[in-house]
Amino acid sequence: MTRRSAGRAALRLLAWLPVYGLLAGSAAVVMFPLYMTVVDSLQPIAKFLTFPPDFWPHTPVWSNYRAAMTSIPMPRYMANSLIMATVITVGEVVTAALAAYAFAFMRFPFRTPLFFLFLSTMMVPWEISIIPNFQTIQRLNWLDTYQGLTVPFLATAFGTFLLRQHFMSLPRELKDAADIDGYGDLRFLLSVVVPLSRAALATLAVFAFLQAWNQYLWPLLVTNDPNMRTVQIGIASLQSEEVQRTNVVLAGTIVALLPMLVLVIGFQRFLVRGLTAGALKG
Amino acid sequence: MSGEATVGRRAGSRRAQAIRQTVAAAPFLLPSLVLFAVFVFYPLVRSIWLGFHATDPFGRNEVWVGTAQYHDVLTSSDFRHSLLVTGQFALYTVIPATAIGLYLALLSHRRLPGIVVFRTIFSSTVATSVAVSSVVWLLMLNPSVGVLNYILGKGGVPTESWLTSPTWALPAVAMTTVWMNIGFATIVILAGLQNIPEELYESARVDGAGRWSEFLHITLPGLSPTLLFVSVVGVIFAFESFGQIQILTQGGPLGATNVIVYSIYREAFLHYNIGLASAQAVVLFVIVLLLTLLQFGVARRWVFYR
């Protein structure tokens, strides 16, 4: 009997073999560019002057990584990116939660027109604001500062909309009960609405963080001081600074990628779960 | 509250109530409103104004030039080409990224030993930024020593100078963008799949539905809000794409990858024609506005009257 069930298990596994084949094949294709980057980041420079390319680093040159770390102040760039992305994320979540609460739970004159005014900001393409915003930051003497990097992005119509939809799905009775208990709006928001909306807030936060971390044009425009550069600008700068040492550029790229990769691998289940909890419905 | 209120007093109390409500709501709304006013609405007005003025390259000697710059933009074939390229770029990135994300999500949405590893791999490109993925692909696409041409050559496919060919440059840039975005698409679609109640599948199986019909009648409709979300975000990303263009092609060759952001950036920060760049941005705004209103009209028919 045990032998028969073991046989059945083996048979089932055999049936799954094509699926595993597909999974492995797809994984290989998805990972291939990164794999080649790691391989090439360990090659001596002379390898880049030969064809065909090598698929394995036969004599790994670990000093490429040291060269990348000394060529640009990578830890500093990482810290800048982290500060920038964190401030933007916190700012977006706070401003969006406040505004969404007002639209979902409060009564005040011009509520609907105001909501449409919020939504209308999504129709203003980001391109149109680059030049005037740059001039504003310049006039405030905010070039090369964290406020120059972050303040223009602290409010989000998209996030407000997302959270309002979620808040509206919460039972109205909660609000009535809170009113009877004499909760103020802020207390109700913080002690009832926020705990019930963790998933939606997390989704917004992840989305905001990724977008902020990946910002490129804005940091390129508002930072001149190398101490204020973000990782993204750092890689591009490394790319042009070490144009003759491709291996070093790739090593720097891997170093810049690692923290985010660890974050994604560590939070992979959480990322999906945060979205599963109904954040996108409504 | 008060029992016998006259009409006048009632109007007064209503006004008082409105003021009270406004005062209560203001702290919640003002942070966003102030930021929008400074960084969205003011720039809009300012851009329109800048479009009517020309300056020297250093932003000095501002002179009124009327509609000349708007006229230049509207009659410029380069600008029309940029709009077209932006649209194509959105198409080339959104559809493949959504399709591949759907495929990878469906593939890994199973209970199998070790599936978590594959899910993690499929979503891993969400960690790559635009700079990382551009640098990674720059080497892969290199016509002399790049690995892509090597593999294609082995397979007997004619090789290309990907980034210097007017035909292939945009697809090549789109490919790096798709690779970068499939991680995000996979994560979101996986979440969407997990939101579809298992019972729907069970009852379908009882009715003897095939896998294909299951996919068509349960999975796809269940995923539709998710797929809409992924593609809307993809379009927003596409319209803001700048880094990959700057690193890979600088808008070339022959303007083949000159998306609208890059075109505005070039006019403003490489040619130092702030006025002309602003006029481009304003025209783009009007186009997006018209498209949105059109879409809104269509959507209202669809959604509201159903």
Next chain:
Amino acid sequence: MRRLAALCAVLALTLAAGSGCGSGGVRYSHGRVEVRLWHSMSGVTGDALKKIVDGFNASQSEYTVVPIFQGGYADSLKKLVSSLDTSSMPALIQLDDIELRFMVDSHAIAPAQDFVDADARTPGSHPANLADFEPRALDYYTLNGKLQAMPFNLSGPVLYYDRDVFAQAGIDHPPATLDEVRADAQRLLLRNPDGSLKRNGIALSINGWWLEQMMAKQGALFANNGNGRQGLATKVLIDSPAGIAVLSWWQEMVQSGLATNVGTSGLQSLLAVVTGKSAMAIESVSALRAIVLALGPASARLGVAPMPAPPAPDNSGGMVLGGAAMWIMKDRPLAEQRGAWEFLKYATQPQVQAQWHYDTGYFPVRVSSWDLEPAASLHRQYPQFAIAHDQVVRSPRNLATAGAVIGPFTQVREYEQTAFEQVLVGGKTPQQALATAAKDADRAIARYNRSVR
């Protein structure tokens, strides 16, 4: 409520942390005046510049030069323009030759000439000995009768070729004219057994600089009013026979398969030669040092020759010796400007320039540097460097070789580049493409000239 207030406080603190400086006063570091230098020297050349800066900082105790890499010249200029009237402006910036007119029109610079003159008036100063400077470089950066910027890294295009391949084909000297390139390329082609091309004659990248240099080599002006040196340039002359000759050759070479078009990114053409896919390439001399370092002993097979071009009537043509120069910004405090000038005098000393030439391959700005060590031994070891020098000294000094001065030159180059692409992949004739480019360029120049008046 309290939690929210705390959050706001954290937010405010984080933001405030970034706003350190703000005033436009003299920058100090460790008691010395800090002179910020924005530059575009990357990789090998970046290391060499760092060496010069370290040498200067160790040679005196008043100033500290801080080199800051700002990407390519265009990136650096963009940042400079956006930082005008703000405190993030540097005291010294390195920009490529074509920004001459633009920088002068900015009214934000202090001409180098002013410092030369001030030195001459000040007893006990160590004035720069302009008589020993490469005269062609001084020609280039002199506008309105004044030396505007200090020439620093001089370069020019050269022909790189594979000596082994040339020997196998029985060709004993590199081509000097475009016709000779075509003839040699035909003999250098190598086919696979299946008939496909294994090696082509020459790898050509797209760069307006090649067109400008090849026109100067024919003794032709690039812009009207004496290349913009006798009056404000209002028109480019690229649709002249000299320009059309260059682009026609380009088109014929690429379409016949004798040449391969590697696009706009630099160094790709050199990579094609090094990997054996092409027998020749045209590239800046500034790539030489990096490629010699990367190849090691194998670099012996890499030959260097003057850039081929259509011959000039009665030897009136030659190379434009631009490269890049250092500009002093007049809005920085005087102490920083003086520090910048002291640094420039140090950086252009014959000995320093000989080392700079050795480290990078750039031509030294001092004539006497050529005979100093380590430049002299470099020429013995790699005759390629000396050959590149020949085309400098053989160039006559006239308006054509002084180079064009145009305000929106970056934009004009883009139109030149478009003309190349139109001809190579867009199906236009050289005449059509250059006429369009000239029209677009003239419009940009008119707009620019109007705006700066």
